[in-house]
Amino acid sequence: MKPGIPAGTASIEFLQPVYIESAASITGQKEGQGPLGNLFDMVSEDPLFGTKTWEAAESTLQKETASLAIGKAGLTAPDIRMVFAGDLLAQTIASSFGIAEMDIPYYGLYGACSTMGEALSLGAMTVAAGYGEHVLCAASSHFATAEKEFRFPLGYGNQRPLSSTWTVTGSGACVLGSKPPVPEDQKHASPMRYKNGCAVITGITIGKLVDFGFKDSLNMGGCMAPAACSTIAQNLSDFGRTPKDYDAVFTGDLGMIGQQILLDLLSEKNIDLHSVHQDCGLMIYDNETQDTHSGGSGCGCSASVLAAAILPEIARGTWKRILFVPTGAMLSKVSYNEGESVPGIAHAVVIEHSEI
Amino acid sequence: MPTSEQLKKQKQYQQYVKRITPSHSLPLNMTKAFFTGGLICTLGQWILNAAASLGADKETAGSWCSLLLILLSVILTGLNIYPEIGKFGGAGALVPITGFANSVAASAIEFQTEGQVFGIGCKIFTIAGPVILYGILSSWGLGIVYYILKLMGVIL
Numbered sequence: 001m002k003p004g005i006p007a008g009t010a011s012i013e014f015l016q017p018v019y020i021e022s023a024a025s026i027t028g029q030k031e032g033q034g035p036l037g038n039l040f041d042m043v044s045e046d047p048l049f050g051t052k053t054w055e056a057a058e059s060t061l062q063k064e065t066a067s068l069a070i071g072k073a074g075l076t077a078p079d080i081r082m083v084f085a086g087d088l089l090a091q092t093i094a095s096s097f098g099i100a101e102m103d104i105p106y107y108g109l110y111g112a113c114s115t116m117g118e119a120l121s122l123g124a125m126t127v128a129a130g131y132g133e134h135v136l137c138a139a140s141s142h143f144a145t146a147e148k149e150f151r152f153p154l155g156y157g158n159q160r161p162l163s164s165t166w167t168v169t170g171s172g173a174c175v176l177g178s179k180p181p182v183p184e185d186q187k188h189a190s191p192m193r194y195k196n197g198c199a200v201i202t203g204i205t206i207g208k209l210v211d212f213g214f215k216d217s218l219n220m221g222g223c224m225a226p227a228a229c230s231t232i233a234q235n236l237s238d239f240g241r242t243p244k245d246y247d248a249v250f251t252g253d254l255g256m257i258g259q260q261i262l263l264d265l266l267s268e269k270n271i272d273l274h275s276v277h278q279d280c281g282l283m284i285y286d287n288e289t290q291d292t293h294s295g296g297s298g299c300g301c302s303a304s305v306l307a308a309a310i311l312p313e314i315a316r317g318t319w320k321r322i323l324f325v326p327t328g329a330m331l332s333k334v335s336y337n338e339g340e341s342v343p344g345i346a347h348a349v350v351i352e353h354s355e356i
Numbered sequence: 357m358p359t360s361e362q363l364k365k366q367k368q369y370q371q372y373v374k375r376i377t378p379s380h381s382l383p384l385n386m387t388k389a390f391f392t393g394g395l396i397c398t399l400g401q402w403i404l405n406a407a408a409s410l411g412a413d414k415e416t417a418g419s420w421c422s423l424l425l426i427l428l429s430v431i432l433t434g435l436n437i438y439p440e441i442g443k444f445g446g447a448g449a450l451v452p453i454t455g456f457a458n459s460v461a462a463s464a465i466e467f468q469t470e471g472q473v474f475g476i477g478c479k480i481f482t483i484a485g486p487v488i489l490y491g492i493l494s495s496w497g498l499g500i501v502y503y504i505l506k507l508m509g510v511i512l
Contacts, residue, residue: 053469148466155433155462156483157442157449159385162378213358213366214373222373257377264372 003128008238010206017200017354018124020315021134021175021182022073022190023307026065028143028169031296031304034285039308040170041068047144047169054144058087059098061300062140062171066102069136069173069307073181074188080104080175081132084122086115087140087299088167089149090332094140104136112328113224113253114207115139116172116303117347120324121204123176124349133178140171141298150217150333163219165255165297168284172303174311176201180356181315192315196356199314202321203350205235209330211343217329217336221258221294224327227344228254229265231325235348236271243273247319250310251346252302252326253281255294280305280326302326310351317353324349385446392445396452400425422453429454433461459483 007013025040032043042064049057049064062085070077083102086109087094099106111118119137126132146167147154181190181198192198210227217223228251236242243249254262259279266273280302281295306324313319327346336342358366400421407417432438438458442449449455463482467475481488505511 152483153462153466155436155439155458155465157433157439157445157455157458157462159380159443159446162380212369213363214370216373219373219377222377226369257373260376261373 003130004125007203008234010208010234011203011238012125012206013203013239014124014128014201016128016178017202017352018127019177019180019354020192020199020201020311020351021075021177021179022069022192023172023174023311024065024068024072025170025172025304025307026061026068027171027300027304030143030166030290031168031170031284034290036284036305036309039312040304041065041308054142054148055089055093056097058089058094058140058142058145058171061098061142061169062087062094062138062173063098063101065140065171065173066099066136066138069138069175072192073134073175073177073190075134075175077102077104080134080136082107082126083136083138084109084119085136085138086110086119088112088146094142094145095138098140099138109139111299111326111345111347112330113141113220113297113299113301114326114328114345114347115299116306117207117252117324117326117349120174120176120201120349121206121347123174124201124204127176127178130178135176136173137176138171138173139299139303141167141169141300143167143169143298146298150331160293161218162293163216163221163255163257165220165253165281165294166285166290166292167298168253168296168301168304170298170300170304172300172305172307174307192311194316197315197317198354198356199311199351200354201349202352203239205231205238205348205350207231207346207348208234209343209345211341213341215336215339215341217331217342219257220253220297220329220342221255222261223329223331223342224344224346225254225258225261225265227346228258228262228325228327229269231346231348232262232266232273232323233269233271235323235350239350243271243276246276246321246323248278249273249276249323249325250302250306251277251279251281252328253295253297254279254327255281255297256287257294258327283309299326314351314353319353321350321352324351388444389446389448391448392441393448393452396425396449396454400452425453426457429457430461433458434465438462456484456487459487
């Protein structure tokens with residue numbers, strides 16, 4: 001039996017399901033006060049996560065989330081064949097310093113805010129190909145490290161434009177495997193198993209870098225929406241589906257403005273996504289009361305929302321098939337200062353409810 | 357290199373995004389900036405008057421004014437209050453000396469974890485640096501203008 005076959009021009013269809021054995025999420029306090037607050041596994045009141053620097057805080061955040069996911073799957077670190085993890089910091093130090101302590105073979109990823117999609121895609125390919133029984137996928141972001149990396153010191157008094165998004169302090173991690181999650185009646189039961197139901201990855205669409213020459217890094221929805229549009233249209237065409245074939249399509253962090261652009265761009269292609277589209281960046285905060293302007297962003301945004309709010313509902317069967325499309329804006333302080341535009345990227349992962 | 361067709365499309369996209377992106381109300385922002393900046397300057401004038409009434413000459417009173425405003429701004433930055441003032445007042449909080457002090461203090465706080473030399477030392481003027489550099493450059497330019505006008509007898 002083949003592990004998977006190429007579908008269309010940029011997708012892969014897995015012939016044997018890649019099971020999501022467990023999912024974990026940890027966030028900061030602001031996310032804990034948001035609409036999804038009580039769904040996260042843990043909400044830390046200390047933004048420094050017991051460390052002395054913001055970077056160490058994010059490492060700890062990612063490490064703890066990863067450990068939690070491994071534990072929820074009923075496994076220990078040595079059971080994990082490899083980990084795909086990433087974050088927003090230069091040289092992805094949050095991931096490498098966090099995962100280093102776990103002693104697991106490690107691949108560090110950078111896909112800006114699309115990292116969770118990149119991690120899940122690579123993880124699913126690895127499991128489907130039989131290269132690992134259990135593979136860990138993780139991503140994180142931290143408001144303070146992202147501000148420091150891309151914008152201003154936290155104490156600097158400035159006005160954020162209404163198009164800006166708020167970087168989520170949070171991390172999400174999933175263990176992917178070739179075997180279904182441990183059922184409820186057994187020891188070390190996984191919360192990702194509801195009776196016979198669980199969530200499986202059945203396909204992926206690899207994103208292309210899409211550059212519309214847009215240069216405003218404080219309007220990331222505008223930078224990333226064309227990429228989301230490209231990947232979603234590609235996914236529908238590669239798998240021969242219409243938006244009706246998905247119960248929901250979740251983009252990562254387009255925010256209010258990006259969502260509108262995405263829907264407009266897709267309707268130009270005669271694709272109507274209105275009824276099924278949701279955005280993790282709009283789910284995690286209440287923009288009205290939490291002063292987050294266009295919505296949430298960061299790798300941790302889509303990763304934590306996926307782990308806390310989306311995957312459990314798929315395992316329960318609320319949604320039968322969804323498309324998870326985290327979006328990333330590819331820029332650095334240097335590229336921005338040198339006048340380069342901000343291309344976007346989006347990776348799509350098809351996740352389905354499965355009965356065992 | 358993008359073709360002219362692509363450039364046209366990019367331009368259209370930029371205009372479209374601009375159209376649908378909401379922005380802060382300019383009159384409201386200007387009003388807030390006026391009152392925030394006005395308040396800071398009024399405080400400065402009050403310090404100036406108070407120092408003068410205590411017997412300081414004009415220059416000494418001016419120094420007290422700058423010193424106290426900077427001190428206040430740095431303390432408010434440390435207490436995480438100045439970012440709120442900046443968020444509310446915009447340029448009204450940015451332009452006075454307090455905004456300058458805020459940008460220096462904020463950088464110092466942010467980068468202290470990277471050490472006294474490579475952290476605070478190298479990065480303390482990350483935001484204020486351009487102001488210092490171009491401030492000195494433009495005052496040098498004005499100095500030359502002043503010198504020439506003086507030679508021509510326009511200024512005594």
